[in-house]
Amino acid sequence: MTLTLNGEKTDIHDNLTVEGLLGYLKIEPARVAVEVNLAIIKKDDFHNRVLKDGDKVEIVNFVGGG
């Protein structure tokens, strides 16, 4: 399937949950927030939210700012 991942079209295997995606990207779930198609996914739902072809996924964290 193809996801739009932080604004970039990315091909990735099917039947992937948010947790699976973070694991694939080697991103620590504790440090990030995830949005799929503009809806925030709660951390408790990372393991059961299955991603679909065409989903727009945003993964954010904290950076330096004032």
Place this chain on the structure above:
Amino acid sequence: MNDNLIIRDIEFKSRLWVGTGKYKDFEETKLAIEASGADVVTVAVRRTNIFDNKSENLLDFIDPKKYKILPNTAGCFTMEDALRYSRLARETGISDLIKLEVLGDEKTLFPDACATLQATEILAKEGFIVLPYINDDPIMAQRLVDAGAAAVMPLAAPIGSGLGIRNPYNIKIILEQATVPVIVDAGVGTASDVAVAMELGCDAVLLNTAIAGAKDPIAMATAMNHAVKAGRLAYKAGRIERKLYATASSPIEGML
């Protein structure tokens, strides 16, 4: 006596709050924050660098157990964006605090008062501890408190301008009316600007560029640390009245 700042049920050890932007690297960020004595640090919400997961993370250098992390909505020019960033910030699980910025103009980075007010109302209802960045406008400060702001953060001058407090009289009026803490945010240039804000009676000062942009950020952070304490002490001590003419300090009595 404990003179710590309290917002809602959160106690802050420092009246100097600092940003984490514009530093050379995370190491310099860490050293400057340590030197400043601040226990609150602001951060921005941005896309994770997913294609380079080995890149260093800010929170590896700024321990959330040691510092209170205050996420901001910097860069948001609409109420909708500010809400989106606020909700994402809270979802990381760090805190319910949000430094709400809804900007109105790219050149001045002055806040959009209407959008800030609307966003404050919505976020406060959602349980956020909303700290809105506002102009030095006493009426707006009142409106924001009515909308549920936990503190108000009037600017000293435009963000990053280093001009210091441009309208101390408005800040005084905000302080006189405020039923929540008043934190001067943005526009501070050097230590004396911080001291002036604290001497006026402000509850805290938030700054970033004044330290990060100094030739020696660590030394400036130390200066700010002293300035906030000196200013606070001077405010509590109660300064003398300003007078036009001289009053001798030495007695006339006993003179030859």
